[in-house]
Amino acid sequence: MTPAACIAVFACLQDTPVFRGGATLVRVDVEVRRGADPVRGLQPEDFLLKDEGRVRPIRHFAAESAALDLVLVMDVSGSLRNAVDTLARSAGEVLDKLAADDRVALLTFAGDVRVELPLTGDREAAAAALERLLREPLRPGTSLYQAAAAAGAVVSAEGGRPAVLMITDNRSVEPRSREAHAVRALLRAGASLNVLVIPTAGPQRLTDSVRLPGLPPPEDLRRIASRTGGEVAEVDDLAAALPRWLDRIRMRYSLLFTPEPAGDRAFRRIAVELSADARKRLGKGITLRAREGYYPQ
Numbered sequence: 055m056t057p058a059a060c061i062a063v064f065a066c067l068q069d070t071p072v073f074r075g076g077a078t079l080v081r082v083d084v085e086v087r088r089g090a091d092p093v094r095g096l097q098p099e100d101f102l103l104k105d106e107g108r109v110r111p112i113r114h115f116a117a118e119s120a121a122l123d124l125v126l127v128m129d130v131s132g133s134l135r136n137a138v139d140t141l142a143r144s145a146g147e148v149l150d151k152l153a154a155d156d157r158v159a160l161l162t163f164a165g166d167v168r169v170e171l172p173l174t175g176d177r178e179a180a181a182a183a184l185e186r187l188l189r190e191p192l193r194p195g196t197s198l199y200q201a202a203a204a205a206g207a208v209v210s211a212e213g214g215r216p217a218v219l220m221i222t223d224n225r226s227v228e229p230r231s232r233e234a235h236a237v238r239a240l241l242r243a244g245a246s247l248n249v250l251v252i253p254t255a256g257p258q259r260l261t262d263s264v265r266l267p268g269l270p271p272p273e274d275l276r277r278i279a280s281r282t283g284g285e286v287a288e289v290d291d292l293a294a295a296l297p298r299w300l301d302r303i304r305m306r307y308s309l310l311f312t313p314e315p316a317g318d319r320a321f322r323r324i325a326v327e328l329s330a331d332a333r334k335r336l337g338k339g340i341t342l343r344a345r346e347g348y349y350p351q
Contacts, residue, residue, distance in 0.1 A: 079113060079310040080105075081244050083215055083283060084326050085302070085343040092305040093340065100332035103309055104325045114310040121155035121214030122304060123173055125205045125245070128187065129222035131164045131196045137221055137252045138187050140292045145184035149177050151300040159208050160184065165195025167204045173213065198226035199236040202247055202278060206239035216245035217303045218284070221292065223252050224275055233274055237281050241321075242349050246284035248303060249275050250295055253288060283345040313350060323347040 082103065086093040098115040126148075130138055141148075152158060160171040160183045171183035201220065209216040218240070240247055275286045289295040309326065326344040328336065 078312060080313050080324075080348050081215070082309045082311070082324060082326060082344050082348075083217075083244070083246060084307045084309060085283070085305070086307065086328075087341050087343075088336070088339050092302070093336065094305070096307060096332065098309070100329055101307070101309060102327045102329050103311055104327075105311065105313060106322050106324075108314070110311040110313075112309050112311055114308075116215075116308040118304050118306075120308045121157075122152070123157050123159075123209055123213040123216045124152070124300075124303065125159045125161065125173075125208055125216070125218045126184075127161045127163065127201050127205050127218060127220040127222075129164070129196060129198075129201075129220070130162045130187075130190055130192055131223070131225065132192045132194065133223055133225065134221075134252060135192060137223075137292050138190060138192070141221060141296070142184055142187035144293055144296055145181050148184065148296055148300065149180055151297055151304075152177075155214065157214065161201060161205055161208065162187070162190065163197055163201035163204075164193030165197055166193070167197060167201050169204070169208060172208060196222070196226045197228055198222060198224065198275075199228050199232035202236035203232075203239035205247070206236075206241075206243035206245050209243040209245050215306070215308055216243055218245050218247045219299060219303065220247065220249045221252065222249065224249075230274065233278060237278055238349075240278070240282045241345060241347060244345065244348065245282065246303075246343075246345065247279045247282045248284040248299065249279055249286040250292065250299060251275070251286060251288045252292060253290060280343075281346045283343050285343065313348075321347055321349055 084101070086096060098112045101112065103110050103112055128138060128141055157173045157175045158180045159173040162168050162170055171180060174180060202218070205218040279286045313322070324347050326342055328340065328342070
C-alpha cells in the first residue's frame with residue numbers, strides 16, 4: 055500500500071459517518087426470516103422500533119428496492135488462493151445481482167488493508183477491479199479487525215443502504231483488543247458485517263473445538279456480525295454461496311427514524327421488534343437481525 059493510500063484509509067477510520075439517508079434520520083436495516091427464508095411484504099406498522107427503550111415513529115420505510123452500498127472485503131492471505139480466484143471469476147454473476155442504483159466497493163486485506171475500488175456505480179470499473187484479483191499477489195498476515203473497520207470507513211454519509219460482505223478463513227493474528235474498534239466503525243457507518251468463512255487446513259473451522267494459539271475464535275466474528283445486524287456462515291462452495299448471500303443482504307427492510315437530541319453523543323441502544331399484530335399474523339419461528347445501536351451526530 056502506498057503512503058497516500060494508508061493515510062486515506064486511516065483518515066476515514068477516524069471520521070466515519072454516523073447517519074444514513076439524511077442529516078436528521080437514523081437508518082436501521084432489519085432482516086426478517088422464517089428459518090432460512092426471508093419474510094416479504096411487511097409494512098412500517100409491522101415493526102416496533104425503540105431508541106433507548108422509547109418507541110420512536112418510523113419516518114421512512116423501504117424494502118428490497120432501497121439502493122445498496124455493498125463493500126466486498128476479500129482476504130488475500132496465502133491460504134486463500136482458490137477463494138480469491140473464485141471471487142474474481144464470479145465477477146459477472148456478482149455484479150448481475152446489483153440493481154441500477156447500487157454501488158460496490160472492493161477492499162483486500164492480509165497484513166495490511168487496501169482499497170482496490172472505492173464505492174462506485176460504474177460496473178465496468180467494478181468488473182475490472184474484481185478481475186484484477188486473478189493477478190493479485192497473495193500477501194502475508196490477516197488483519198481481520200482492521201479490514202472490518204476499514205470497510206465501515208469507505209461507506210459514504212449520503213449513500214445507499216450499507217452492507218459489508220467479507221470472505222476470509224478467520225486466521226487473523228491481530229490482538230482481540232481491536233475488535234471494539236471494528237464494531238465502533240461499523241456501527242458508526244450503519245453497516246452490517248456479513249462473513250463467509252472458507253475452511254482451510256488447520257483447526258479454524260467454525261465447528262472445531264481446538265484453536266491455534268493467538269487466533270481469535272469464530273465467536274469473535276459472530277459477535278461483531280451480530281452487533282451490526284449481520285451474520286457469519288462457513289461455506290465450502292464460494293461460487294454457489296455468493297449469489298445466495300447477495301440476495302440475503304438485499305432482502306432487508308430499512309427503517310428510518312428521528313433520534314432524540316443527544317448532547318453528549320454517547321452510544322444509544324436500539325431494538326426492533328415485530329408489532330403485536332404482526333406477531334399474531336406471522337406466528338412462531340420468526341427471527342429479526344438489526345444493529346444494536348448508533349452514535350448520535
